[in-house]
Amino acid sequence: VIGEIEACRHQLRELSLKIHSSPELGFQEVKAAAWLTQYLEENGFSIERGICELPTAFRGSYGQGKPAIAILAEYDALPELGHACGHNLIAGCAVGAAVASKPAIDRFGGSILVIGTPAEELYGGKGIMAERGAFDKVDMAMMVHPGVHDTATTQALACVGLEVEFFGKAAHAATRPEAGINALEAMLQSFAAMNSLRQHIEDKARIHGIITDGGEAANIVPAHSAGNFLVRAEDDTYLDELKEKVINCFIGAA
Numbered sequence: 001v002i003g004e005i006e007a008c009r010h011q012l013r014e015l016s017l018k019i020h021s022s023p024e025l026g027f028q029e030v031k032a033a034a035w036l037t038q039y040l041e042e043n044g045f046s047i048e049r050g051i052c053e054l055p056t057a058f059r060g061s062y063g064q065g066k067p068a069i070a071i072l073a074e075y076d077a078l079p080e081l082g083h084a085c086g087h088n089l090i091a092g093c094a095v096g097a098a099v100a101s102k103p104a105i106d107r108f109g110g111s112i113l114v115i116g117t118p119a120e121e122l123y124g125g126k127g128i129m130a131e132r133g134a135f136d137k138v139d140m141a142m143m144v145h146p147g148v149h150d151t152a153t154t155q156a157l158a159c160v161g162l163e164v165e166f167f168g169k170a171a172h173a174a175t176r177p178e179a180g181i182n183a184l185e186a187m188l189q190s191f192a193a194m195n196s197l198r199q200h201i202e203d204k205a206r207i208h209g210i211i212t213d214g215g216e217a218a219n220i221v222p223a224h225s226a227g228n229f230l231v232r233a234e235d236d237t238y239l240d241e242l243k244e245k246v247i248n249c250f251i252g253a254a
């Protein structure tokens with residue numbers, strides 16, 4: 001397998017750099033999906049494009065029957081930052097590993113799949129694809145993700161997203177401030193409450209978020225504020241518990 005990878009090292013590097021230099025956001029990875037499927041096709045894989053009703057998802061397969069081993073490819077970029085998370089590398093590694101596994105499939109049987117999972121950064125493409133049956137006939141799935149240390153296995157955190165809005169009452173901030181109900185202040189109080197909570201949460205748990213609407217103008221008391229938050233924990237049980245506590249921060253601030 002190592003010999004096979006060495007043989008296509010140059011092509012894989014080019015492919016990965018090409019995706020890096022053309023970053024595409026989640027569900028818009030048209031070029032990346034085309035390049036990856038083309039590479040797999042040129043290397044003898046049969047390709048299904050747009051699986052699970054997602055235009056930039058795909059499945060490449062080589063060999064037949066069981067065990068069906070899937071290698072997952074991600075290839076979406078982050079807004080503003082491009083491929084800061086290295087999904088171009090994930091894509092290159094996935095197709096490289098799959099192509100290099102062909103001699104093993106020829107010898108031992110079974111099938112090797114590359115499942116292209118779009119929109120991992122912001123929407124969690126794999127979750128949608130799992131619900132739509134993409135992994136039903138897969139015996140084993142694996143992928144790599146670039147990081148700061150080498151490890152064979154990793155534990156991902158359970159994660160839940162919260163979209164929060166506060167509704168207040170607009171008023172002129174200088175002439176009639178007493179008539180306003182400030183929706184931005186409620187959002188800021190929520191951040192203060194979450195920061196106080198943070199001191200008392202389990203080690204690996206995470207709470208993070210951004211304000212997506214903080215008002216229209218400095219001289220208008222904001223009638224509306226909004227934010228997106230992510231709560232993460234080591235397991236679902238603690239995630240549920242922590243989510244309740246975070247929601248209480250918002251309720252308290254309101």
Ligand SMILES: [Zn+2]
Binds near residue numbers: 085086087145
């Ligand atoms: Zn990533």
